[in-house]
Amino acid sequence: MSTPIDRAAQLARLRDTPQWDLVVIGGGATGLGVALDAAARGFAVALIEAEDFAKGTSSRATKLVHGGVRYLAQGNVSLVREALHERATLLANAPHLAQPLAFVMPARRWWEPAFYGLGLKLYDALAGSRGLGATQLLSVQKAKAALPNLNPAQLAGGVRYWDGQFDDARLAVTLARSAVSQGAAVLNHCPATGLLREKGRISGVTVRDAETGESFTLRSRAVVNATGVWVDAIRDMDREPGSPSRQPMVAPSQGVHVVVDRAFLPGENALIVPKTSDGRVLFAVPWLGKTLLGTTDAPRSDLPAEPRATEEEIGFILKEAADYLARAPRRQDVLSVWAGLRPLVKPDDDDAGSTKKISREHTVIVGRSGLVTVTGGKWTTYRAMAEDVMQRCFDAKLLPARGGKDATSELRLVGAPARAGGSLAQPPGEHLYGDEQAALRALPGAGRWLWRDGTGGFSEAMLRFAVRFEMARTVEDLLARRSRLLFLDAAKAEALARPVAALLAEELGRPVPEAEIQAFEALARRYRGLPEPDTNELKAA
Numbered sequence: 001m002s003t004p005i006d007r008a009a010q011l012a013r014l015r016d017t018p019q020w021d022l023v024v025i026g027g028g029a030t031g032l033g034v035a036l037d038a039a040a041r042g043f044a045v046a047l048i049e050a051e052d053f054a055k056g057t058s059s060r061a062t063k064l065v066h067g068g069v070r071y072l073a074q075g076n077v078s079l080v081r082e083a084l085h086e087r088a089t090l091l092a093n094a095p096h097l098a099q100p101l102a103f104v105m106p107a108r109r110w111w112e113p114a115f116y117g118l119g120l121k122l123y124d125a126l127a128g129s130r131g132l133g134a135t136q137l138l139s140v141q142k143a144k145a146a147l148p149n150l151n152p153a154q155l156a157g158g159v160r161y162w163d164g165q166f167d168d169a170r171l172a173v174t175l176a177r178s179a180v181s182q183g184a185a186v187l188n189h190c191p192a193t194g195l196l197r198e199k200g201r202i203s204g205v206t207v208r209d210a211e212t213g214e215s216f217t218l219r220s221r222a223v224v225n226a227t228g229v230w231v232d233a234i235r236d237m238d239r240e241p242g243s244p245s246r247q248p249m250v251a252p253s254q255g256v257h258v259v260v261d262r263a264f265l266p267g268e269n270a271l272i273v274p275k276t277s278d279g280r281v282l283f284a285v286p287w288l289g290k291t292l293l294g295t296t297d298a299p300r301s302d303l304p305a306e307p308r309a310t311e312e313e314i315g316f317i318l319k320e321a322a323d324y325l326a327r328a329p330r331r332q333d334v335l336s337v338w339a340g341l342r343p344l345v346k347p348d349d350d351d352a353g354s355t356k357k358i359s360r361e362h363t364v365i366v367g368r369s370g371l372v373t374v375t376g377g378k379w380t381t382y383r384a385m386a387e388d389v390m391q392r393c394f395d396a397k398l399l400p401a402r403g404g405k406d407a408t409s410e411l412r413l414v415g416a417p418a419r420a421g422g423s424l425a426q427p428p429g430e431h432l433y434g435d436e437q438a439a440l441r442a443l444p445g446a447g448r449w450l451w452r453d454g455t456g457g458f459s460e461a462m463l464r465f466a467v468r469f470e471m472a473r474t475v476e477d478l479l480a481r482r483s484r485l486l487f488l489d490a491a492k493a494e495a496l497a498r499p500v501a502a503l504l505a506e507e508l509g510r511p512v513p514e515a516e517i518q519a520f521e522a523l524a525r526r527y528r529g530l531p532e533p534d535t536n537e538l539k540a541a
Helices: 005-015 029-040 070-072 076-094 112-130 139-146 168-181 227-239 311-322 349-354 379-395 436-442 460-470 475-482 490-508 514-528 535-540
Strands: 020-025 045-048 097-104 136-138 157-164 185-186 193-198 200-209 215-225 250-261 270-273 281-286 290-295 336-345 361-366 372-376 449-452 456-458
Touching: 005 215, 020 185, 029 045, 029 168, 029 227, 029 372, 045 168, 045 215, 070 076, 070 112, 070 372, 076 097, 076 157, 076 227, 076 379, 097 227, 112 136, 136 139, 168 185, 168 460, 168 475, 185 460, 193 215, 193 227, 193 379, 215 336, 215 379, 215 460, 227 250, 227 336, 227 372, 250 311, 281 311, 281 379, 290 311, 336 372, 336 514, 361 379, 372 379, 436 460, 449 460, 449 490, 456 460, 460 475, 460 490, 475 514, 490 514
Parallel strands: 020 045, 020 215, 045 185, 097 270, 215 372
Antiparallel strands: 097 157, 136 157, 193 200, 200 215, 250 290, 250 336, 270 281, 281 290, 361 372, 449 456
16 A cells, blocks of 8 residues: 655654665755665665755656667767666656657658668667667658648658657656655755765765754765755865865756647657757657647756746747747747756866766766765666666775665556556546555545646645655645646646645645745746746735
């Protein structure tokens, strides 16, 4: 039977355990993957997250499980091979959250189908027996049938190939629950406030529970800094008093995503344009009943907690989409717009002697103090990144080697059915199987929908399940990550803030602060692309 994750019990366990083998700072894809891997090997593991699981980059991906077709053009075959292996592993271990998805690449010149088709056939070959479907060359007629809203102008056919798709925030929550099922302790809304040092070596972390204000210490044999684009802030905690500042390890880049109605991309295929007017890649992807438009990343110099897309970036995506869609979305058709920061790595010379670049995609560093920092990478390879982190802990003698290389390669995640099933078109909550569905039906409000449309919804019972079983603590946790409404339709999310707060208050046994509700309403306005209200007006209210 599915066991509720009681936050008070998790907090008590963290506070009262005198010694941990491993403490992970950061509850995104990488940190959760490390916690699950270490717990599966039998280590005593604690994970803390300053906000909510996947609050940052890990809930703002393009929702693709992919091998990285564009890396083939760069000749990085080993990277593609690794990602294709991990793609197959994720689809096998979480079939309730990740499924195959066909992509159509339209051609504008007569030679492009054969040219791109040859590269994609190599992509198929690298996947081998774990491929998802064979690449096909498409005639003009078949390309138009595969993408009914495709602009027929200059169309010279196309190519269809296969990759995967998933729900990033839901996968993160599932990884947290899976780690707990393996014996880990996890806590969201609990930031690290400092690092413990004994004789120049890291020996633990000081933390503060954001809900109660309580501060306490987690003593540990090893500490992993898995905070994504914010790893440098934790590395700064590791500086000796009086020592010079380190050069930043991360150069962030920003990816922008625009969500519009499914009518702009009818059918079951995604659209990919390999080269936009500025040389990037454009995606149009069916996701949870909507259409997700986005491009590959562009550099950014700062690290805001809530990055915002510019009107120029939104306009660029809509303009490029209009070049390929017969009926193109306009600015007023945008239901939600959001941005995410990806950590691109530039290693610090201070740690150069202990740096091991696992791949061009992610980097693991063991500092002189023993602090392990991991950053870079992508969702598809989160499990391989976790394995690399554990191997570095073993190599550095921070932990004894245990469990072999593939501790999680066949570990099915919590909620996975006995056999493949489910679909991204199903309503949120359909990722729950067997015992979990029974638990959901037993909760009040199973038939009372907070929102529902033709392809999805979120009921009162789902909300209560998210609080009791998935550690949802705020209105944003519920409307952004336990359901994905903020990312799908920001106006609906704003309208539901207060009804959701009322139900959340029932579950928590305390009122939801007015400031929290107003902060979410302001966030929803930002996702709608509207001007934010004056902060003085908010205070007056």
